[in-house]
Amino acid sequence: MREGLSSVACVQARLYGFAISNPANSARLMLAYKGVETKWIELPPGVHPLILKALGYRRGTVPALKLDGRKIEDSVELSHVLETLVPEPPLFPVDPERRRAVEEAERWGEAELQMVPRRIFRWTFAHDNGARARLARDIGFPLPGLVGWLNAPIARAMAGRVDADLDHARAALRDVPATLDHVDRLLADGVIGDPDAPNAADFQIAPSIRALAGVRELLPLLAGRPCDAHARRLLPRFPEGRVALPDALRSALPA
Numbered sequence: 273m274r275e276g277l278s279s280v281a282c283v284q285a286r287l288y289g290f291a292i293s294n295p296a297n298s299a300r301l302m303l304a305y306k307g308v309e310t311k312w313i314e315l316p317p318g319v320h321p322l323i324l325k326a327l328g329y330r331r332g333t334v335p336a337l338k339l340d341g342r343k344i345e346d347s348v349e350l351s352h353v354l355e356t357l358v359p360e361p362p363l364f365p366v367d368p369e370r371r372r373a374v375e376e377a378e379r380w381g382e383a384e385l386q387m388v389p390r391r392i393f394r395w396t397f398a399h400d401n402g403a404r405a406r407l408a409r410d411i412g413f414p415l416p417g418l419v420g421w422l423n424a425p426i427a428r429a430m431a432g433r434v435d436a437d438l439d440h441a442r443a444a445l446r447d448v449p450a451t452l453d454h455v456d457r458l459l460a461d462g463v464i465g466d467p468d469a470p471n472a473a474d475f476q477i478a479p480s481i482r483a484l485a486g487v488r489e490l491l492p493l494l495a496g497r498p499c500d501a502h503a504r505r506l507l508p509r510f511p512e513g514r515v516a517l518p519d520a521l522r523s524a525l526p527a
Contacts, residue, residue, distance in 0.1 A: 284310070284339075285309070286310075286311045286313065287299055287300065287310050287311065287335060288320070288336040291314065292510075292511065293334050294479040298476050298478075299335035299347050299350055301475040301507065302354055302472065305475065306354050306361070308339070316411065317407065317430075318427060318430060320333075324336050330345070331345045335350070337350070339353060347476060348378060351363050355472075362469075364471060364472060365471065370463075373463045374464075377463050377473035378472045378473040378476045378477075389480055389483035389486070389487075390434055391434060391436040394434060394436035395437070396441075397427040399518060401417070403420075404419070404420030405417045405419070438521075445517075445524040445525055446526060455498075455502075464477060465498075478502060481500060483510075485500070485512045487513070487516075489516070491513055
């Protein structure tokens, strides 16, 4: 993977994120694939926008990174900047038609797929103190129940930022089977899934599929799917089944 990097050996990254963030994991995977030396800074979810804006990141979202002196706050932008700075191994095919297909899949993964787990999780965290407490416990905060209760206003604000109201969260759940079908088609068509040459769309899509595995009730829908196997290969370590859906969402689960 790291052949041909001698001319860019000085490229380094400082990456801010948190472990359950699908786009932050996309950034981590791409940087690792390119062989870029990366310092990971774990941020507490919910208060991360305040920290990042204090550091000069305008959007206050993750991933946020400094790469070769340049601040980047978008995983799609990152893939294209990386391709320029570190050409090998490539994140995009040389063939123009195949490249267009990869770029389209990458954009879909960032703009649409990411929103499926994001809206489910953020509505849950906004309305379920037990879920917030489990997240605080997983991160390592003391008194996780109290931390969860104190973070309720932040969780509601984070949900509002992505329109994670009840209708959108239910719609995201209903769309899970069709979403998984779409990723399986991308794999069948060879747009993603080459184990020897993963591309930008692979790294964009796999973390969102793994994020869905964080919902206990979605594990049966993922089991046996090509997209689940693909995501597990690229991101084998991920906290599965840590969140249980509240009753208001469980009714929207696909049969």
